[in-house]
Amino acid sequence: MKLVMAVIQDKDSVRLSQALIKENFRATKLASTGGFLRAGNTTFLIGTDDTQLDRLLEIIKDNCKSREQLVAPMSPLGGSADAYSPYPVEVEVGGATVFVLPVEAFHQF
Amino acid sequence: MKLVMAVIQDKDSVRLSQALIKENFRATKLASTGGFLRAGNTTFLIGTDDTQLDRLLEIIKDNCKSREQLVAPMSPLGGSADAYSPYPVEVEVGGATVFVLPVEAFHQF
Amino acid sequence: MKLVMAVIQDKDSVRLSQALIKENFRATKLASTGGFLRAGNTTFLIGTDDTQLDRLLEIIKDNCKSREQLVAPMSPLGGSADAYSPYPVEVEVGGATVFVLPVEAFHQF
Ligand code: NI
Ligand code: NI
Numbered sequence: 281m282k283l284v285m286a287v288i289q290d291k292d293s294v295r296l297s298q299a300l301i302k303e304n305f306r307a308t309k310l311a312s313t314g315g316f317l318r319a320g321n322t323t324f325l326i327g328t329d330d331t332q333l334d335r336l337l338e339i340i341k342d343n344c345k346s347r348e349q350l351v352a353p354m355s356p357l358g359g360s361a362d363a364y365s366p367y368p369v370e371v372e373v374g375g376a377t378v379f380v381l382p383v384e385a386f387h388q389f
Numbered sequence: 390m391k392l393v394m395a396v397i398q399d400k401d402s403v404r405l406s407q408a409l410i411k412e413n414f415r416a417t418k419l420a421s422t423g424g425f426l427r428a429g430n431t432t433f434l435i436g437t438d439d440t441q442l443d444r445l446l447e448i449i450k451d452n453c454k455s456r457e458q459l460v461a462p463m464s465p466l467g468g469s470a471d472a473y474s475p476y477p478v479e480v481e482v483g484g485a486t487v488f489v490l491p492v493e494a495f496h497q498f
Numbered sequence: 499m500k501l502v503m504a505v506i507q508d509k510d511s512v513r514l515s516q517a518l519i520k521e522n523f524r525a526t527k528l529a530s531t532g533g534f535l536r537a538g539n540t541t542f543l544i545g546t547d548d549t550q551l552d553r554l555l556e557i558i559k560d561n562c563k564s565r566e567q568l569v570a571p572m573s574p575l576g577g578s579a580d581a582y583s584p585y586p587v588e589v590e591v592g593g594a595t596v597f598v599l600p601v602e603a604f605h606q607f
């Protein structure tokens with residue numbers, strides 16, 4: 281038994297939840313902010329048998345991994361005018377920080 | 390020393406808090422949603438000496454265990470009319486998903 | 499690799515965040531309430547190499563340790579009139595409850 285704590289971006293949260301449910305992993309989500317990733321993240325707690333750990337990590341990677349995305353430029357109102365560009369810009373989105381913790385005992389009541 | 394992470398239903402949260410305080414366990418609560426249990430759950434973090442672990446698990450079980458409860462039927466406004474029943478229905482409430490984690494060191498500053 | 503879970507008071511949260519960033523520790527914050535400390539606390543999750551653990555604990559201690567502080571008395575509207583004092587009172591603020599957890603694997607995707 282392992283407890284996987286995965287900090288991911290909010291925007292990947294629904295997709296990861298659905299992928300976990302589809303393969304019978306059960307997770308709980310903790311509201312979290314800042315730090316490991318850009319603003320707006322969620323921490324998933326997922327319990328798993330040792331035999332399913334690799335598959336679980338694969339699901340997290342497939343649904344949350346860091347990638348580049350073209351986004352419409354932010355309005356200059358939101359930042360400095362210098363940084364404003366009228367063209368879509370490439371930003372890095374997603375990403376997951378994952379801790380696998382040993383579990384000494386697991387109970388369901 | 391162990392760290393117990395217990396995901397329980399919101400409706401059992403006050404009762405569990407009071408039972409823990411009464412027996413001198415100290416806990417912190419994390420806002421959490423979905424997954425292990427039906428919507429509206431809370432994750433308790435509880436530190437405990439090894440010698441008190443069994444008692445702690447007993448308290449969690451006694452206050453949160455899954456049980457059947459008669460509830461007034463939901464209004465058809467809240468769901469499909471087909472599912473509506475004028476009689477109280479039995480639903481499963483409560484339940485706890487509990488991970489016992491080893492702790493390498495514990496500090497209070 | 500260790501995962502440090504530190505429950506601290508909200509009022510020390512910004513200061514701790516800044517100190518961690520300055521020394522390249524990466525943390526995520528979980529909204530939490532009650533229990534280990536007085537109302538209004540935050541749980542930090544911080545991953546660290548074993549070699550940096552002592553420094554991390556020192557940073558937490560330096561920024562969050564329990565200390566006495568003079569505060570203006572609360573208005574009697576906020577409590578019982580009996581408890582009201584026109585003079586500043588010493589209260590204990592801060593404090594940190596810290597669990598150091600072993601990590602079996604760590605991934606960044
Ligand atoms: Ni058991
Ligand atoms: Ni110590």
Ligand code: NI
Pocket residue numbers: 603604605
């Ligand atoms: Ni690896």
